[in-house]
Amino acid sequence: xxxxxxxxxxxxxxxxxxxxxxxxxxxxxxxxxxxxxxxxxxxxxxxxxxxxxxxxxxxxxxxxxxxxxxxxxxxxxxxxxxxxxxxxxxxxxxxxxxxxxxxxxxxxxxxxxxxxxxxxxxxxxxxxxxxxxxxxxxxxxxxxx
Amino acid sequence: xxxxxxxxxxxxxxxxxxxxxxxxxxxxxxxxxxxxxxxxxxxxxxxxxxxxxxxxxxxxxxxxxxxxxxxxxxxxxxxxxxxxxxxxxxxxxxxxxxxxxxxxxxxxxxxxxxxxxxxxxxxxxxxxxxxxxxxxxxxxxxxxxxxxxxxxxxxxxxxxxxxxxxxxxxxxxxxxxxxxxxxxxxxxxxxxxxxxxxxxxxxxxxxxxxxxxxxxxxxxxxxxxxxxxxxxxxxxxxxxxxxxxxxxxxxxxxxxxxxxxxxxxxxxxxxxxxxxxxxxxxxxxxxxxxxxxxxxxxxxxxxxxxxxxxxxxxxxxxxxxxxxxxxxxxxxxxxxxxxxxxxxxxxxxxxxxxxxxxxxxxxxxxxxxxxxxxxxxxxxxxxxxxxxxxxxxxxxxx
Numbered sequence: 357x358x359x360x361x362x363x364x365x366x367x368x369x370x371x372x373x374x375x376x377x378x379x380x381x382x383x384x385x386x387x388x389x390x391x392x393x394x395x396x397x398x399x400x401x402x403x404x405x406x407x408x409x410x411x412x413x414x415x416x417x418x419x420x421x422x423x424x425x426x427x428x429x430x431x432x433x434x435x436x437x438x439x440x441x442x443x444x445x446x447x448x449x450x451x452x453x454x455x456x457x458x459x460x461x462x463x464x465x466x467x468x469x470x471x472x473x474x475x476x477x478x479x480x481x482x483x484x485x486x487x488x489x490x491x492x493x494x495x496x497x498x499x500x501x
Numbered sequence: 502x503x504x505x506x507x508x509x510x511x512x513x514x515x516x517x518x519x520x521x522x523x524x525x526x527x528x529x530x531x532x533x534x535x536x537x538x539x540x541x542x543x544x545x546x547x548x549x550x551x552x553x554x555x556x557x558x559x560x561x562x563x564x565x566x567x568x569x570x571x572x573x574x575x576x577x578x579x580x581x582x583x584x585x586x587x588x589x590x591x592x593x594x595x596x597x598x599x600x601x602x603x604x605x606x607x608x609x610x611x612x613x614x615x616x617x618x619x620x621x622x623x624x625x626x627x628x629x630x631x632x633x634x635x636x637x638x639x640x641x642x643x644x645x646x647x648x649x650x651x652x653x654x655x656x657x658x659x660x661x662x663x664x665x666x667x668x669x670x671x672x673x674x675x676x677x678x679x680x681x682x683x684x685x686x687x688x689x690x691x692x693x694x695x696x697x698x699x700x701x702x703x704x705x706x707x708x709x710x711x712x713x714x715x716x717x718x719x720x721x722x723x724x725x726x727x728x729x730x731x732x733x734x735x736x737x738x739x740x741x742x743x744x745x746x747x748x749x750x751x752x753x754x755x756x757x758x759x760x761x762x763x764x765x766x767x768x769x770x771x772x773x774x775x776x777x778x779x780x781x782x783x784x785x786x787x788x789x790x791x792x793x794x795x796x797x798x799x800x801x802x803x804x805x806x807x808x809x810x811x812x813x814x815x816x817x818x819x820x821x822x823x824x825x826x827x828x829x830x831x832x833x834x835x836x837x838x839x840x841x842x843x844x845x846x847x848x849x850x851x852x853x854x855x856x857x858x859x860x861x862x863x864x865x866x867x868x869x870x871x872x873x874x875x876x877x878x879x880x881x882x883x884x885x886x887x888x889x890x891x892x893x894x895x896x897x898x899x
Contacts, residue, residue: 363895363899366899367899370895395834395850395851395852397865417865419833419835419836420895420898420899421899
């Protein structure tokens with residue numbers, strides 16, 4: 357993917373984010389992750405039924421990378437089982453860390469394939485997935501109860 | 502002004518984050534180097550010449566600070582690691598014993614974390630009540646609002662003299678007089694005021710003042726706690742150990758030193774103290790009023806220029822210090838600061854450790870520009886040129 361197209365996709369997701377803002381929070385699991393700069397502040401809402409992510413939204417203020425990554429992530433994870441979501445997450449982290457990964461699985465998330473060149477932005481790009489993992493963990497604790 | 506004294510200005514940066522920390526002039530750097538190369542020794546420990554010389558320089562800094570803030574007595578000057586430590590000493594070394602459950606402490610939602618969190622901890626610990634003085638439409642503290650907030654239980658008002666986001670200068674003298682009439686005390690966070698405007702603790706009748714060296718040309722890790730002597734005498738150390746005791750016996754009899762050493766346990770930041778002395782002398786040579794005038798001139802110049810750009814929102818036009826907070830419309834502050842960074846312009850983005858101010862200005866994150874004596878109109882022109890071109894922000898940062 358060339359740099360212009362990557363930028364276009366990121367900016368589109370910043371200006372028209374997918375599922376930003378939630379009206380009815382009932383039955384959604386909420387998690388928030390502040391990154392170390394304590395600026396990016398995203399609340400993620402995930403609804404899980406029968407081990408599957410059936411809906412997800414986000415709210416909050418964050419930089420262009422975090423906002424777009426959250427938007428793109430939400431498009432990808434709705435409809436996935438938790439295992440599928442975690443497998444996607446694994447591929448994504450491998451891409452971010454410049455390890456071998458399956459780019460076909462990542463779709464639009466490939467726009468962050470060069471993020472390692474700006475180490476300080478890696479945390480912005482991984483923040484949504486860290487938050488997703490939090491919600492998945494919460495869902496498991498709730499089931500155990 | 503005086504740009505040739507600052508080696509960091511040779512580094513091709515436009516530095517507008519002086520509220521966070523300042524660059525250091527050669528005179529300050531040299532004072533630190535001299536300590537480490539010409540007269541390294543501990544203070545208050547040895548009888549040899551080197552140690553005596555360090556003692557003299559260390560203690561003479563106390564006099565320099567005393568004169569700079571117009572205190573009555575050098576014993577009222579305690580060296581700390583910075584504003585945060587000074588405020589914690591005030592809260593946990595004095596207020597913890599002075600205040601009773603139900604006593605009220607007034608702060609505002611525009612205070613820095615260091616003037617909020619110690620009070621909230623003390624509230625949990627001993628049951629004081631922390632309340633907020635409402636701010637006016639320009640996010641300022643007014644004497645009227647202070648009057649209306651004081652109750653018979655109000656024992657302390659703790660405020661920044663100048664706030665680190667909005668940059669308003671508070672009417673501390675009037676507020677001090679109000680709280681004193683209520684038999685209470687005033688604590689002043691001077692981190693953003695002492696480097697920029699004249700400080701006179703006697704004229705303002707300030708009971709406690711905290712400030713940092715590194716925001717006023719001195720090294721990091723050195724700060725000052727000022728308090729009226731009668732209160733310092735009652736203050737309990739929050740650190741115990743070497744340098745602050747006069748004797749201790751195996752039968753557990755312990756005696757501590759007199760002020761100010763009783764409150765300076767352990768080997769102090771001697772290089773920092775000497776650097777602070779050099780910094781204050783440097784500021785005094787220029788004149789603090791001249792520095793303030795220069796900052797206000799830059800601020801007004803920037804304001805005029807910023808207003809010429811359509812999509813810039815300014816949040817503190819009415820402030821009377823060299824601080825401006827703004828955003829590019831619909832752009833997250835961190836993205837703006839990254840964009841400016843591309844042109845080697847340093848500004849602060851975020852909530853500036855003042856997380857409650859969002860309730861006041863209705864916006865969580867901003868870009869902050871804070872000036873100091875070495876900033877110039879040419880630097881502002883460069884900033885404006887880059888900001889005018891902000892349509893290409895994503896092209897630059899993504």
